[in-house]
Amino acid sequence: MPKEIITDTTGQALPGAETTKKRGRPVLDDSESIRQDLIRKSAQLFRKKGYDNTTVRDIAAAVGIxxxxxxxxxxxxxxxxxxxxxxxxQKSLEEIEKLTLADLPPRLAFQHLVKVHLNTLLAPEHDFIAVLLYEWRALDKPARARIIALKDRYEAAWEQVIIALHASGDWAMPTRIDKLLMFGTLNWTAQWYRRGSGISIDELAEQAIQFILRTKPQ
Incomplete structure (x- = not known):
């Protein structure tokens, strides 16, 4: 492990002043830690109370500043x-871009996409996407353009898999409306799904795939 040499004001090394320089992920400084906490707590409040009903005082109080x-x-x-x-x-994109979808059979690739989507939407403390879905109209025009650019990248990954599903015969005729209904079906689970309700997210994903593709499980 490399050593970090501590010097005096002239640049000379101080005797015995070697420290071990740690590797790995850098620790967030206080400023970045507070920023991340603001984002996380804001997501929780926006989802629970709504964007318009959440004040900056609410956010500050939740973070403790x-x-x-x-x-x-x-x-x-x-x-x-x-x-x-x-x-x-960004979290959703990172999870999808980790997958080697092109190397998988189309139905299996689609299964992975659905599971990632539902886990991102429904896992504990994952309030970010739910806020995006239900507070979209609160964005101004420049901000909306930034989010649309990310959304387009996200949907492009799905588009390639849907094309492969159609070619394989697993999805007979996916139209633009079918794709809108697909995302609508998946996203609406944020309104009613509760952990511990008797169905896991993986089981829910399987049911969703059968519904979307109108086929029996394989």
Whole structure:
């Protein structure tokens, strides 16, 4: 493991002043830690109370900072909303881009996509995507364009798998409306699904795939 040499003001090494330099993920500094906490707590509040009904005082109180302190990290409440949505989309993209979808049979690739989507939407403390779905209209035009760019990247991964599903015969004739209904079906689970309700997310994914493709499980 490399050593870090501590020097005096002239640049000379101080005797015995070697420290072991740790490898691995850097620790977040206080500023970045507070920023991440603001995003996470805001996502929870926006989902629970709604964007319009959540005040900056609510956010500051949830994080445990003074009501004016969050201005060091975000200029407006809208900026926090955008950060929440971007973080949700980035997490989803990272999970999908880890998958080697092109190397999988189309139905299995589709299964992975559905599971990632539902886990991102329904897993504990995953409030980001739910906020995106139900607070979309609160975005101004420039912010909406940023989120749309991420959404287009996300949907492009699905499009390739849907094309392969059609070619394999697993999805007979996927139309534009079919794809809208597919996302509508998956996204609506955020309204009614509860953990511990007798069906796991993986089981829910299997049921959703049968419904969307109108086929029996394989």
């Amino acid at each position: 003074q009501s004016g302190s969050w201005f060091y990290h975000f200029k407006t409440k809208q900026d926090i909303l955008v950060a929440v949505m971007e973080q949700g989309m």
